[in-house]
Amino acid sequence: MTLDPPTLLALTVALAAAAALYLAIEWRSVRESSLLYWSAGFATITVGSTLALLRMNGFLLIGIWFANGMLVFAHFCFLLGVARFTEVRLSRGWLLVVLVWVSLLLLPEGPSWSKIMLVVNSLLVALVSLRASFLLRPHGVSLSVGAVQLRYVMLIHGLFYVIKALTVVIPGTLIDLAAFRGEIIQISLIEGAMAIMLIALSMTGTERYRREERIALLAARDPLTALFNRRALEVRAPVLLRATSHERPGAVLLIDIDNFKLVNDLYGHTAGDRLLVALSETIRGLLPANALAARLGGDEFVILLGNARRDEVEVLGTILRERFQDIASQSFVTPMAVTLSIGANLFDQPPASLTALIEQSDAALYQSKRSGRDSMRLVDLTLTGD
The missing domain is CATH 1.20.1070 (Rhopdopsin 7-helix transmembrane proteins)
Incomplete structure (x- = not known):
């Protein structure tokens, strides 16, 4: 041709x-x-x-x-x-x-x-x-x-x-x-x-x-909140956790909504979804650099921090609880307050696994629930911790 x-x-x-x-x-x-x-x-x-x-x-x-x-x-x-x-x-x-x-x-x-x-x-x-x-x-x-x-x-x-x-x-x-x-x-x-x-x-x-x-x-991503899901967190967390040291301690905050069932029962599951989205947006707005946030399922969320100090973790937990309570109280009237309970760990040694770290925080969260809810229980596992 x-x-x-x-x-x-x-x-x-x-x-x-x-x-x-x-x-x-x-x-x-x-x-x-x-x-x-x-x-x-x-x-x-x-x-x-x-x-x-x-x-x-x-x-x-x-x-x-x-x-x-x-x-x-x-x-x-x-x-x-x-x-x-x-x-x-x-x-x-x-x-x-x-x-x-x-x-x-x-x-x-x-x-x-x-x-x-x-x-x-x-x-x-x-x-x-x-x-x-x-x-x-x-x-x-x-x-x-x-x-x-x-x-x-x-x-x-x-x-x-x-x-x-x-x-x-x-x-x-x-x-x-x-x-x-x-x-x-x-x-x-x-x-x-x-x-x-x-x-x-x-x-x-x-x-x-x-x-x-x-x-x-x-x-x-979690389809409702657009935060990472648990599987994605397990993929990304090891990089952050491996960087943990005495000079750069890490922290984990396990978050659970108190009396969340009341919102679903009184206002429907759509209202409950809106509240979960509001919490995720609040977390995203407060999330510092070098941090990960994920929804583990239901009304349970987790935040992983790198290079964290105890006072920073306490301030983050306090602000998060206060802002969420303001949102929940203005949006939904319930017989008991819809608040946050947080179990937190501060550590300076890489944990055995993400699962082990979450289990430690779950124990702290349980103590927070038992002490009346609407609080944060922080366990300091660092060498300088109490």
Whole structure:
């Protein structure tokens, strides 16, 4: 098969249509707006490449100006998709891209017409592509493999179009857009077909990684409170516990709601769920750095602290109890106060296991319950403890 311009355009149409369809199918299952923008971009390339074939029949306005304008618009869709993926808001100044391209209608026909069209088209595509690549740069965290690939594919794609624009200044360069004549046009068509495959694969990998990451995150979270569940806590706690030492003691607070059953009995389980969410939000708001919080089940929660001092643990427990009691008393009137009982341990040696640590705190919690509830029992297991 000869790689002449019509054949390359037909190949581009097939690849772009397949990419648009595949990303649209992905969007139907994932519902990520970035996929929809990227699918629209490839669909636009499909239409634009089809219209580009019309220039050989003398339809220059549609086959050149309109077709190349759709190429610019397609890359703008790619940029919008990247902006959605990275959660960056684009300025309205990017609308000037459209105005610049529309202004080419005023360009008089002449010997340099094809070169000017090629320069403007190339620079606009390069500008949009490089901006998309810039948005995908790491922001203090590692990008997924797909996002890294997309970043560099867009970077190389943008630089190619910069070089494409610069070739116009080379003496003796032949550029005839109407007849698809000129080496740079042939090379551009080949690069375009390759770029479609690489960009589509990178986009798919980017969103697939994010979807898997979100699934893993959901599996680690309690569905009601969005705190970690027990399984996730068991995975993350060892790192924090291993760092425990005499200089950096750790602490655990086991939290239980007093008279929680009254809320469920008097106001229904939906009200009880609201109270659990309120407690989780209070915990999240008070949680210091280097700490973990989880819902163990029912109305039982746990907080793990690293590098904690006794006075800090006592202050945290007091504030948590006071804020929760204010919320519960204002929301629900019950025969007995809905409060918190807390069993806490302060330790300077890594425990045998998270389970053993929770069992120690459970004993302290039991003592707190027996002493009248609405209190915190702190057991200091450090070398300097009482």
